[in-house]
Structures are given as C-alpha cells and as structure tokens.
Amino acid sequence: MGKFFITTPVYYVNDVPHLGHAYTTIAADTLSRYRRLLGDEVFFLTGTDEHGSKILQAARQKNISPQKLADEMTARFKNLWEKLSISYSDFIRTTDQKHIKVVQNVFSRLHEKGDIYKGKYSGWYCVPCESFWLESQLKDKKFCPECKRETVKLEEDSYFFSLSKYQKPLLDYYNENPDFVLPSTRKNEVVEFVKRGLRDISVTRLNLEWGIPCPVDEQHSIYVWVDALINYISALGYSLEEERFFTFWPADVHLVGKDILKFHAIIWPALLMAIGIKLPGMVFAHGWWMIKGEKMSKSRKNVVEPEWIIDRFGSDYLRYFLLREVPFGEDGNFSPALFVKRVNSDLANDLGNLLNRTLTLVVKHFQAKVPRPGKINAQDDELKGKIDSLPDNLQNFMDRLSFSQAFDSIWEVVRGANLYLDRCAPWRLVKKGETERMGSVLYNVLEIIRILTVVLFPFIPRGAEKMWKQLGMEDILSEQKLKDAVKWGKLPFALEVKKPEPVFPRIKEEDFYEVERET
RNA sequence: GGCGGCGUAGCUCAGCUGGAAAGAGCACACGGCUCAUACCCGUGGAGUCCGGGGUUCGAAUCCCCGCGCCGCUACCA
Structure with a gap:
C-alpha cells in the first residue's frame, strides 16, 4: 500500500473538450480507481492551461475578459468529467494564485542557479496575430500559417x-530508467532526438499580456512550458507546502497524448533536474483516435463529441470502448459500427446477459435469495481457478497500462462463467429436482459476478454500481479492496437479489446516427 | 535524407530471447440449448506467416536484399 500520483496534462482552453481529452482523462481515472482498489492513497490531478495570446484573442473576439473565457471553458471540462465519473483529486488551473506563485518561485530558482539567462529570441512575427512562428511553420516561407498574411x-x-546543459543527464536517465518513457517506440524517438543535441529554449515573451509575470524582469511574461508543466508540482504545493508536496511527489505516471510527449519527456525532466527534485516514474504517450483513418480535426468536421455519446449511451460505454478497443499507446479507429459492435457483444451479450440470466434463475427458483452453496466438484474448481489468476494478470497489465489486455483477462472469466452455466444447466437441474446442486451452481456464478463487479468498477464505475445493487450487496463498492474482494465465499447466502433489469442494454447503429443528425 | 517501427485467417490483431499440428476476438457456416438483453455454448474453414536469398538438424520468429505502409526529425496547446 503506497501512494500513487497520476496526472493528465492541463488542457488548453482554446478548444472545447473533445474525445482526445476524454481519452486521456478516462485512462487516468481508471488507473486511479484501480490503485485505490489495491489500497493505495491516490492523488489524481487534472486541470486547465489558461494563458497565452490565443486565449486573449479568443476572449477579445467574444468581447469578454480572458479570465471569463477561461472560467467558461473550465466549467465545460469539469462538466464533462462529472458526466464521465472522473474521480480527480484536484483540478489545477494555471490562473490559480497558487500556481502563479509556484511558477514564479521556480523561475527565480532557475535564475539564481544560472539555468536561466537573458538572450535574444528571433522569429517570424505576425503583427495582427501577435504571434511568433518558426520558419518551418510559415506558409511559402513568409506567410502566417493562421491568417496567411506576411x-x-x-x-x-x-x-x-x-x-x-541537460543532454547528457537526460540520456543517462533514459538509460537507467528504461520505462521512463513508454511505449518503447516513443522512447526511441525521444532518445534519438536528444542525442542529436538540444538547443536552449526561450521561456519568456515580451508584451504577453495574458501570462504569468516574470519575477526577475517585469517586462516579460513566462511562456508556455515553464508555465504549463509546473502545474504538476504547483498543485502539490511545491515551494509552499513542502510536507504535502513530498507526500505525493514524484509523480508515478504522467499521461499525455503523443503530440506533447517531448515536452514531458525532455523539457520537464530537465526542469526538474535543474531545480533539484526527483523525476517522475513514467511518462506514457497514448495514441489518437482516427475517423476513417484520418485524424480528427475541426476543419475536417469529423470530430466525435464525447458528450453526444455519453448523453445517448452513457459514460460506461464510452469508457469501455476507448480502453478496450485499442492497445493503449496506439492509434485507434472510431466509428459507430465498431462502437456498437464492441459494446453489444462484450457488455450486453457477455457480461450483462450473464448477470441477467443468473438473477432470473435465482428469482424464479429461490425466491430471490442467494442459495446456500453445497459440495464442490471439479467443474466448480475449474471456475474458481479462473479467479485465482485474475489479480496477478490484472496487476501485470495495469502496471504497463495495457487496459485492453486487462479486459481480456477479465473477459476470460466472464466467458468462463457463461460456459459454466451452460455446462451445469441449472434450468435442467430444477426439472430433475436437484435443487441443492442447482443452488450451488447459482451461488458460484453469483460469487463470480460479485468479484467481477469489484474488478470492473475502475473501468465502468456506473455499470458496476448497478450490478452491485442488483446482487443486493450492501457494502460500499467503491471501498472494496481487491485483496479481500477476491476471496471466495464473501457473498452472503440468503441475501436478497433484485429483479434483473438490463444493466448494459444493447444499442443499434441507427441510434448513433440519429444523434449525429440532430446536431 | 537520417533514425525507428510495421506487413500473420474476410476484419482487428497475439505470437518475447528460433523447436510440439501457426493462435485470439469479431464476421461467416452448421449444430446444441432455451435460464437470459434474438442471448449463450460447441464444431468448422484450402492463412504463400509481404517477396527473394541466407544461417540452422529446425525460422512467422535470426541475418541480407527488395516491395509496400507508418512514426519521429523541437518551442502550436
């Protein structure tokens, strides 16, 4: 039982929350819930990045203050997290006073240490957009990529x-900590990149109104990365509340999209080395969701709105699909057909139906009371055997953030339970009058379902709660600990189960299109 | 251009440091069951393991060449 500190990036508020944000956050939530299930003390941090000229401009267009804009956007993120059952511990905003203070403290420390120096930044500036561009970003070598002006x-x-200065220390660190950057193919990219040599980076801008004032030079504001990345330590109170800070630091996992991996795998550890605190255990870069093989983008108008899906199908279906369909780290394809197929066959047919058919038999033949288990035979042992290996399997996969494989190992049990029911055929036992054996069989299946529910809670919390209620369990699901929960026989006999109602109803592809047409 | 990765059943993919008859899920076909959310269970399929060469007693798994994809090659979060 230890501590577990996991983070998502702070999401930039120039964009409404989309599937990519949801993906990272769902993964972080699932991992958090899983670690709580193991008994760890978890700190799960998410939040928003609110500074920068883009925000200022967007606010001006709407004729509101940048803070107001940020407030509105932050509310949208929080609202989505609520709908997705995201159990974050803290929501950091880069406009929080605490954060601003810590960023300035860090900046001052770096400055004192001599890791920050004054120089000249040169770039291609677009006057109307008030932004700098790199030569490589320019359209036809001289035009602004945003407004197309010169x-x-x-x-x-x-x-x-x-x-x-940190090239060598970083390379040493990657070497000594092979799992610091994952997946390994991303690590290769990072290492290769660092090997080619690193340039010092510009960390302040002049005339940046909407940003954190530079503590050593009032004319400057602190530019993106030193602002945004520091959220991971400002939220814990670095330089302000040391005790709290050291309770959770270093982070165990920073979850990021592959587009911002380098900032997290290079700049971030270098900054931490510079201020002399420990480096995070892991930076994991996940992939992107594609539509028909193309990256989602607003200009292509192929963005999947997580809220539509949740409102129509519930948060569990989205959580399940995203984590199950594709190995975490790789890109995935999102389509209504794939979504419907996955959810129906796994959640409705395999899992939901297992609960349903079992409860029906208990209600019909045992007055809805959990039967008392009798003698155990070889078939029963085989079923129980599937549970024995489950915690270790889960641990292995979850340690590597292999959500899809974790599901594989859970579904082996689900399938095993369906198979067991078919083999034992309690509906036939009742006709033969073998009620005692029938009771045993049903008890065993219910017991498997009870354990499955606990194990599934981190992934699909709402559905798991419903299953728990239908089983009639009175303990609090979210307080279950894996170690105890997997012990056989914890389901009290004579417990009254509820009349079954589909927890995971089947859906149709048409339902999907109706939603999309409406909007 | 440089570096890295991928190419295995109709589809999505497992197959690590070489060795039993090449696997899973989905789809498809046939059969079983009828407790269940038209569900579940069983059986089946002629797959050049991208092509060619090599190493080896033996390669999908190692080496070389070729073809085809993809990722990275910094300051936009």
Missing part, C-alpha cells in the same frame, strides 16, 4: 532555459 523577422529580448 510575417516579419523580429528579434527581441527573451530569457532562455539552458536545456542543452
């Missing part, structure tokens, strides 16, 4: 972080 080469004062 840019000018501009040089201005800026403070730099000596990232280059």
